[in-house]
Amino acid sequence: MKKLKELAHKKKSEGFWSGVYQALPIVLGYIPVGFAYGVLAQKSGLGLFNTVAMSVIVFAGSAQLIGAGLFGAAASPFTLILTTFVVNLRHLLMSAALAPKLRGWKKWQIALFGYELTDETFALHTMRMAGSTPQKSQTFAVNITAQSSWVFGSLIGYLAGGQITDVRPVGLDFALPAMFIALLVPQVVQPVYLMMAILSGGLSVALYLLGFSQSHVIIATMVAATVGVGVEQWMKNSSS
Amino acid sequence: MDEKLVFLTICGMGAVTYLPRLLPMLLLSGRRLSPWIARWLSFVPATVLAALLAPGLLCRDGEFTLELDNIFLLAAIPTFLVAWRFKSFFGTVATGMGFVALGRFFFS
Numbered sequence: 611m612k613k614l615k616e617l618a619h620k621k622k623s624e625g626f627w628s629g630v631y632q633a634l635p636i637v638l639g640y641i642p643v644g645f646a647y648g649v650l651a652q653k654s655g656l657g658l659f660n661t662v663a664m665s666v667i668v669f670a671g672s673a674q675l676i677g678a679g680l681f682g683a684a685a686s687p688f689t690l691i692l693t694t695f696v697v698n699l700r701h702l703l704m705s706a707a708l709a710p711k712l713r714g715w716k717k718w719q720i721a722l723f724g725y726e727l728t729d730e731t732f733a734l735h736t737m738r739m740a741g742s743t744p745q746k747s748q749t750f751a752v753n754i755t756a757q758s759s760w761v762f763g764s765l766i767g768y769l770a771g772g773q774i775t776d777v778r779p780v781g782l783d784f785a786l787p788a789m790f791i792a793l794l795v796p797q798v799v800q801p802v803y804l805m806m807a808i809l810s811g812g813l814s815v816a817l818y819l820l821g822f823s824q825s826h827v828i829i830a831t832m833v834a835a836t837v838g839v840g841v842e843q844w845m846k847n848s849s850s
Numbered sequence: 851m852d853e854k855l856v857f858l859t860i861c862g863m864g865a866v867t868y869l870p871r872l873l874p875m876l877l878l879s880g881r882r883l884s885p886w887i888a889r890w891l892s893f894v895p896a897t898v899l900a901a902l903l904a905p906g907l908l909c910r911d912g913e914f915t916l917e918l919d920n921i922f923l924l925a926a927i928p929t930f931l932v933a934w935r936f937k938s939f940f941g942t943v944a945t946g947m948g949f950v951a952l953g954r955f956f957f958s
Contacts, residue, residue, distance in 0.1 A: 635943055638940060781948065807900035811900035815909060
């Protein structure tokens with residue numbers, strides 16, 4: 611890893627290795643979560659080809675875990691596609707939030723970039739693009755590294771699936787929450803963002819418990835962002 | 851389901867995942883957003899990540915839990931501290947997973 615850091619530093623002008631390096635924390639989380647997906651897919655009776663194909667074609671953590679479970683429960687193609695759509699609809703908001711940073715990009719570049727937009731790559735790009743415009747080769751290196759590690763994790767999970775009964779003892783199942791914490795903390799730049807993060811988290815839990823277990827994230831996000839704009843405006847008005 | 855139908859279903863899942871990822875950035879990238887929308891979108895990273903995180907820490911098997919044996923919630927405390935104090939993404943993820951593994955090793 612140290613070598614990669616040096617390489618990233620040395621080749622900063624090229625950008626690619628620097629992007630690989632920046633994606634390493636995502637890799638640390640994606641290999642275990644991809645592994646868990648691979649194990650589940652194997653146990654659900656999916657073949658090797660389709661297990662890996664889902665990681666290449668869909669590339670979405672929670673949707674794939676739910677999907678593998680649904681395949682195992684012999685759900686219909688319609689149920690699978692509709693569930694995936696609802697679970698992944700939150701990317702709509704992330705895509706819109708990153709759009710202003712992509713000014714001047716060619717359409718095919720946006721098409722490639724959007725293909726690998728996940729919760730984690732979104733949060734990382736938000737940070738990377740906050741004050742500067744990083745090189746595109748670096749940006750694509752982040753995405754390609756992230757998805758490669760996801761596909762790799764799925765593959766070894768599938769191959770190990772026959773031997774493994776439980777991934778919990780090693781703490782692998784905390785990889786996703788830990789990644790969300792690591793990505794959330796740097797986003798809280800002002801008190802109002804902290805307040806809205808707490809509101810959104812609370813709403814998400816409440817909706818989840820009420821049975822909106824596929825749309826709780828997008829609803830909570832939209833409500834909290836709307837309240838946030840209102841609170842910000844109110845604070846501005848009352849201070850002037 | 852045979853393998854072929856599974857593959858076609860996966861392609862459908864891919865299509866309905868890709869469109870919401872692609873369309874907003876494709877349609878909005880060249881335009882200047884109204885300040886209201888830009889401010890609304892500035893809340894998205896923090897609120898969406900909190901909404902993704904919270905149920906995993908506070909719910910188990912579809913029920914709310916604040917019990918002391920909720921290892922995810924306990925592990926979240928040092929994880930948050932590392933994220934806030936050291937600003938190390940890699941260190942944060944490693945800390946969280948390490949604490950959960952240790953907790954399970956010693957207490958269960």
